[in-house]
Amino acid sequence: MASSDPEKLMLKGDKLTKLSLTRWNADWRNATTLYEQAAIAYRFAKKHEMAKIAFEKASKGQEMLSSPWDAAKHMESAASLAKELGNWKEVADFYRRSSELYSECGRSQPASDALAKGARVLEEGAPEEAVQMYTDACVLLEEDGKEQMAFDLYRDLTALYVKLEKYSDATTLLLRWGLAADKCNAINSQCKAYLSAIIVYLYLHDISQAEKCYNDCSQIDAFLRSDQNRCATKLLTAYNEGDVEEIKSVAQSSTIRHLDHVIIRLAKKLPTGDVSSSLRNESKDDGEPLDENDLT
Amino acid sequence: MSVIDILFRVDEICKKYDKYDIDKQRQQNAYGDDAFARLYATFESEIDSALEKFERAAAEKNRATSVALNAEVRRTKARLLEEIPKLHKLAQKKVKGLSKEELVTRGDLVLVLQERIQAIPDGSAAAAKQGGGWSTSTSHKNIKFDSSDGNFDDGFFQPSEESSQFRQEHEMRKMKQACLDFISEGLETLKELAHDMNEELDRQVPLMDEIDTKTDRATADIKNTNVRLKKTLLELLQHKQQKEEDGDGGKKDKLTQGRRSQQGRG
Numbered sequence: 001m002a003s004s005d006p007e008k009l010m011l012k013g014d015k016l017t018k019l020s021l022t023r024w025n026a027d028w029r030n031a032t033t034l035y036e037q038a039a040i041a042y043r044f045a046k047k048h049e050m051a052k053i054a055f056e057k058a059s060k061g062q063e064m065l066s067s068p069w070d071a072a073k074h075m076e077s078a079a080s081l082a083k084e085l086g087n088w089k090e091v092a093d094f095y096r097r098s099s100e101l102y103s104e105c106g107r108s109q110p111a112s113d114a115l116a117k118g119a120r121v122l123e124e125g126a127p128e129e130a131v132q133m134y135t136d137a138c139v140l141l142e143e144d145g146k147e148q149m150a151f152d153l154y155r156d157l158t159a160l161y162v163k164l165e166k167y168s169d170a171t172t173l174l175l176r177w178g179l180a181a182d183k184c185n186a187i188n189s190q191c192k193a194y195l196s197a198i199i200v201y202l203y204l205h206d207i208s209q210a211e212k213c214y215n216d217c218s219q220i221d222a223f224l225r226s227d228q229n230r231c232a233t234k235l236l237t238a239y240n241e242g243d244v245e246e247i248k249s250v251a252q253s254s255t256i257r258h259l260d261h262v263i264i265r266l267a268k269k270l271p272t273g274d275v276s277s278s279l280r281n282e283s284k285d286d287g288e289p290l291d292e293n294d295l296t
Numbered sequence: 297m298s299v300i301d302i303l304f305r306v307d308e309i310c311k312k313y314d315k316y317d318i319d320k321q322r323q324q325n326a327y328g329d330d331a332f333a334r335l336y337a338t339f340e341s342e343i344d345s346a347l348e349k350f351e352r353a354a355a356e357k358n359r360a361t362s363v364a365l366n367a368e369v370r371r372t373k374a375r376l377l378e379e380i381p382k383l384h385k386l387a388q389k390k391v392k393g394l395s396k397e398e399l400v401t402r403g404d405l406v407l408v409l410q411e412r413i414q415a416i417p418d419g420s421a422a423a424a425k426q427g428g429g430w431s432t433s434t435s436h437k438n439i440k441f442d443s444s445d446g447n448f449d450d451g452f453f454q455p456s457e458e459s460s461q462f463r464q465e466h467e468m469r470k471m472k473q474a475c476l477d478f479i480s481e482g483l484e485t486l487k488e489l490a491h492d493m494n495e496e497l498d499r500q501v502p503l504m505d506e507i508d509t510k511t512d513r514a515t516a517d518i519k520n521t522n523v524r525l526k527k528t529l530l531e532l533l534q535h536k537q538q539k540e541e542d543g544d545g546g547k548k549d550k551l552t553q554g555r556r557s558q559q560g561r562g
Contacts, residue, residue: 148495148498149499151499184498186495188488188491188492188494188495189495254481254484254485254488255484258485258488
């Protein structure tokens with residue numbers, strides 16, 4: 001059919017699919033073809049709303065034809081058009097649906113990609129939803145044993161957390177990143193993740209947490225032997241001694257400059273708060289001084 | 297005769313003929329009841345022994361022994377300096393058989409002796425001479441700060457040859473260190489890049505394997521399709537040729553054939 005009028009195509013498609021007394025079986029095959037053509041025509045004409053609806057219907061048709069792959073692809077197109085319209089809820093829904101369809105095909109990578117795309121789009125509009133989508137995408141990949149691919153997602157999610165100023169969530173995520181890196185034997189990424197976590201804690205001026213984190217990470221052999229470990233010790237000793245100059249110089253060192261740029265920005269702002277007062281608090285926290293007469 | 301008997305006899309003989317021993321007589325006569333002279337003699341002997349010790353210390357390679365010897369020398373010096381006042385007093389006393397001039401000379405002798413004692417070299421003087429103040433082994437009993445006592449002449453602040461050499465060396469070393477720092481920074485960057493490239497390549501290996509499998513499948517499909525296409529084309533060609541032959545051969549029967557074929561089709 002050479003008819004370039006998408007409206008007519010849509011009507012024809014609808015006619016084919018609507019069940020009535022005369023029509024007992026919907027002719028999805030033809031209908032889907034019509035819908036697809038209509039959708040492309042609408043997109044060309046920049047009629048986003050209509051194109052989106054057409055893609056939705058085409059996707060449904062493909063589903064009925066038991067080809068989830070094509071269905072998922074159409075869903076993604078629908079989602080990108082919904083993005084143009086600024087309809088965040090629909091964007092989220094469509095991307096999730098397409099991800100599910102990809103999973104039905106058994107392909108986890110495109111599924112997580114779909115979620116990631118959705119999350120990226122929603123970073124501005126609906127950040128909470130974006131966070132959720134990123135997390136789900138990471139879970140999808142980890143379940144399939146493809147942690148290596150998840151690194152980009154972790155990085156984007158960390159950036160989002162820092163933007164939302166949810167620093168404790170960011171540290172938890174960084175530690176999870178470290179775990180994922182450990183599973184796929186990516187030592188460098190692992191150590192970088194741990195160092196980033198320590199820096200975020202220091203940015204929060206939570207030195208005790210930072211030290212706890214450091215102690216936990218030191219249990220891991222690979223981290224203990226790494227450059228990042230040395231950098232972390234230098235930073236923590238500088239904090240304990242209250243030496244601001246030293247903190248600044250360590251923060252400018254090349255080890256930190258090779259981390260993610262979000263973390264570098266945080267490191268540049270160190271030290272936040274008063275370092276010497278933290279020193280005094282530290283000594284108070286040590287408890288009573290050792291009693292000489294106490295022989296235990 | 298037993299040994300003891302011999303000893304006793306020798307002693308008796310010596311005592312008897314002592315008056316013929318020139319050196320001993322001279323000694324005894326010279327000093328006799330003179331306490332000053334005796335003390336002076338002891339002083340002289342001590343000074344000599346101290347000098348000897350110092351010589352040994354200077355020649356000694358082992359630093360510990362040299363330090364010990366120097367310490368002994370210093371102790372002797374201190375002791376002698378303490379006893380100098382006693383000597384002085386004795387010098388003033390009048391002794392029979394001495395003229396007035398000799399009394400005066402005795403006072404001078406005491407002073408000279410004092411100077412001589414102080415001039416005995418011990419470890420501290422030697423250590424100060426070692427250039428640049430690098431010595432750490434000898435303890436300085438007489439540490440003097442600002443010993444120049446104000447003679448800040450022109451030569452004081454001028455860099456001596458040694459110090460300018462040291463400064464040059466220090467600066468060269470500083471430059472070398474700066475260059476090495478630069479190199480180390482570059483190496484660190486390279487290391488990070490290499491690590492990241494390593495991880496990226498690790499990530500891409502399974503993807504490449506997948507691509508490999510898929511392209512193999514695609515190649516097989518294409519080969520199949522090509523073979524079938526070729527077969528179909530050949531058949532088509534054969535058909536066409538046959539048709540043409542039939543067309544040429546049976547021109548007479550064309551009509552009947554046409555009617556028959558039409559019937560066949562119908």
